Amino acid sequence: MPQTTIYVSPRSLGAPDSRPPAVETFELARLFAGSAALAGVSLRIDGGRAVALLGPNGAGKTTLLRVLATIIRSSYGTARVDGLDVVRDADLVRGRVAYLSHATGLYDDLTARENLDFAATLLGTGDRRARVERALADVGLADRAGDRVRAFSAGMRRRLALGRILLGSASLVLLDEPYAALDVEGMELVDRLLAAWREVGVTVLVASHATERLTEHLDGSVVLDRGLVVETSGVGVASAAPTLASPSPRSAEATR
Amino acid sequence: MSGLRAEARVALAIARKDAVAELRGRHAAVSTLFFAGVVLLLFGFALGPDAARLAAAAPGLLWLAVVFAGILAVSRLHLLETEDDALEQLALYPVARRAIYAGKALGGFAVMLVLGLVVLAAVGILFAVDIGAAWPALVVTVVLGALGVAGVGTFYAGVTVRMRAREVMLPLLVLPVLAPLLLGAVKATAAALAGDPFGELGAWLQLLVAFDVIMLVAGAATYGFLLED
Numbered sequence: 001m002p003q004t005t006i007y008v009s010p011r012s013l014g015a016p017d018s019r020p021p022a023v024e025t026f027e028l029a030r031l032f033a034g035s036a037a038l039a040g041v042s043l044r045i046d047g048g049r050a051v052a053l054l055g056p057n058g059a060g061k062t063t064l065l066r067v068l069a070t071i072i073r074s075s076y077g078t079a080r081v082d083g084l085d086v087v088r089d090a091d092l093v094r095g096r097v098a099y100l101s102h103a104t105g106l107y108d109d110l111t112a113r114e115n116l117d118f119a120a121t122l123l124g125t126g127d128r129r130a131r132v133e134r135a136l137a138d139v140g141l142a143d144r145a146g147d148r149v150r151a152f153s154a155g156m157r158r159r160l161a162l163g164r165i166l167l168g169s170a171s172l173v174l175l176d177e178p179y180a181a182l183d184v185e186g187m188e189l190v191d192r193l194l195a196a197w198r199e200v201g202v203t204v205l206v207a208s209h210a211t212e213r214l215t216e217h218l219d220g221s222v223v224l225d226r227g228l229v230v231e232t233s234g235v236g237v238a239s240a241a242p243t244l245a246s247p248s249p250r251s252a253e254a255t256r
Numbered sequence: 257m258s259g260l261r262a263e264a265r266v267a268l269a270i271a272r273k274d275a276v277a278e279l280r281g282r283h284a285a286v287s288t289l290f291f292a293g294v295v296l297l298l299f300g301f302a303l304g305p306d307a308a309r310l311a312a313a314a315p316g317l318l319w320l321a322v323v324f325a326g327i328l329a330v331s332r333l334h335l336l337e338t339e340d341d342a343l344e345q346l347a348l349y350p351v352a353r354r355a356i357y358a359g360k361a362l363g364g365f366a367v368m369l370v371l372g373l374v375v376l377a378a379v380g381i382l383f384a385v386d387i388g389a390a391w392p393a394l395v396v397t398v399v400l401g402a403l404g405v406a407g408v409g410t411f412y413a414g415v416t417v418r419m420r421a422r423e424v425m426l427p428l429l430v431l432p433v434l435a436p437l438l439l440g441a442v443k444a445t446a447a448a449l450a451g452d453p454f455g456e457l458g459a460w461l462q463l464l465v466a467f468d469v470i471m472l473v474a475g476a477a478t479y480g481f482l483l484e485d
Contacts, residue, residue, distance in 0.1 A: 091352075097348075101344065103340045103344065103345075105341050105345025109276070124262065
């Protein structure tokens with residue numbers, strides 16, 4: 001795998017002081033069949049920070065990431081990304097968030113290159129072909145670019161999914177167990193990605209059990225248990241509903 | 257890139273992706289063509305060897321085979337998105353939901369068009385129907401019918417894709433909605449084959465156009481809700 005600097009797109013986010021929090025949730029709750037996966041989570045994570053989301057299985061880590069990624073809606077409470085409401089402004093939020101889930105969302109009958117090219121087209125990536133080749137090289141799959149994904153191992157699929165994130169210009173990267181299924185080289189790739197995102201000021205939220213490995217790359221942590229925040233470090237706790245504090249840009253435009 | 261151009265680009269990318277996956281994986285084409293052939297043969301056996309009877313029933317048999325096989329084809333195309341939760345990833349892209357619908361419907365339309373034309377030729381051969389003189393009107397009917405089945409099928413495939421009993425639910429939901437299309441397509445085909453003696457072909461084609469427009473607009477406007485959990 002090449003050890004050159006990984007290319008991650010910096011985002012123009014404005015002066016740090018003027019930015020809204022990268023992530024802000026207030027009393028966020030999500031019920032599944034009457035059971036609370038999230039039971040009132042209030043957080044504030046400033047832009048450019050890398051934060052670990054820790055906790056036992058079933059603590060609500062994945063649910064929180066999926067709400068922030070606009071995949072599922074919360075049952076109660078609010079969540080904002082860069083000041084945008086994840087429900088009302090979901091279209092705009094999607095342009096700012098990249099999400100690595102347990103599933104890779106790849107197409108088995110397409111090659112690695114075709115999968116990334118498809119993603120780059122939908123992401124509106126400029127200089128698409130060059131960026132796709134660069135991403136393939138960055139995740140160590142340049143020599144397998146023409147192979148169908150069906151023949152890939154779980155670790156290779158994971159790397160390719162990470163390469164897809166490199167095609168966009170997200171200001172918030174959500175990673176759910178990024179080290180899962182990866183070999184040592186793959187884990188080092190995740191480490192280098194975390195460092196690269198941190199360097200350009202991208203906010204990263206990582207749900208993982210690999211706490212020791214993550215420590216050197218992160219600025220703070222949130223520990224969840226049974227859908228509640230039980231401990232935080234380097235992360236703020238939102239004390240008021242963000243919807244009351246600042247209307248979304250879209251809402252503001254509509255009232256002009 | 258302007259909004260509509262960007263959406264067209266997204267739709268084409270999705271349709272192209274489906275076409276490539278289909279050509280390599282043969283998810284829809286082989287099974288649906290085989291299924292359509294079996295449907296035609298079984299109907300033929302059920303009606304008996306009377307050539308005149310078979311020719312009279314040919315428009316109905318053609319469209320029943322196309323609709324039954326078409327539902328299967330559109331469903332198979334949507335199943336591509338269940339591989340490794342690709343549908344969830346598709347929903348994560350910052351693109352208009354109607355562009356995703358348009359792309360999936362376009363892919364379905366391409367498959368339906370091939371299916372419709374092959375089944376039309378098969379009906380001509382199996383039931384000794386002369387389609388030579390009527391082919392322009394028949395092709396227009398197949399295009400409009402394929403578009404309608406793809407539009408409705410894509411929407412309802414989105415409704416059922418996460419259901420466990422989707423193979424059962426999809427036809428149950430789609431077939432009643434496709435009733436006007438089935439009626440219009442059968443009548444238009446019959447009129448075209450008969451040389452349009454009563455001048456009704458245009459009216460049935462207009463019905464198909466209206467059906468397609470309404471269903472495609474409704475599908476594009478509401479498909480986004482299906483992508484939400």
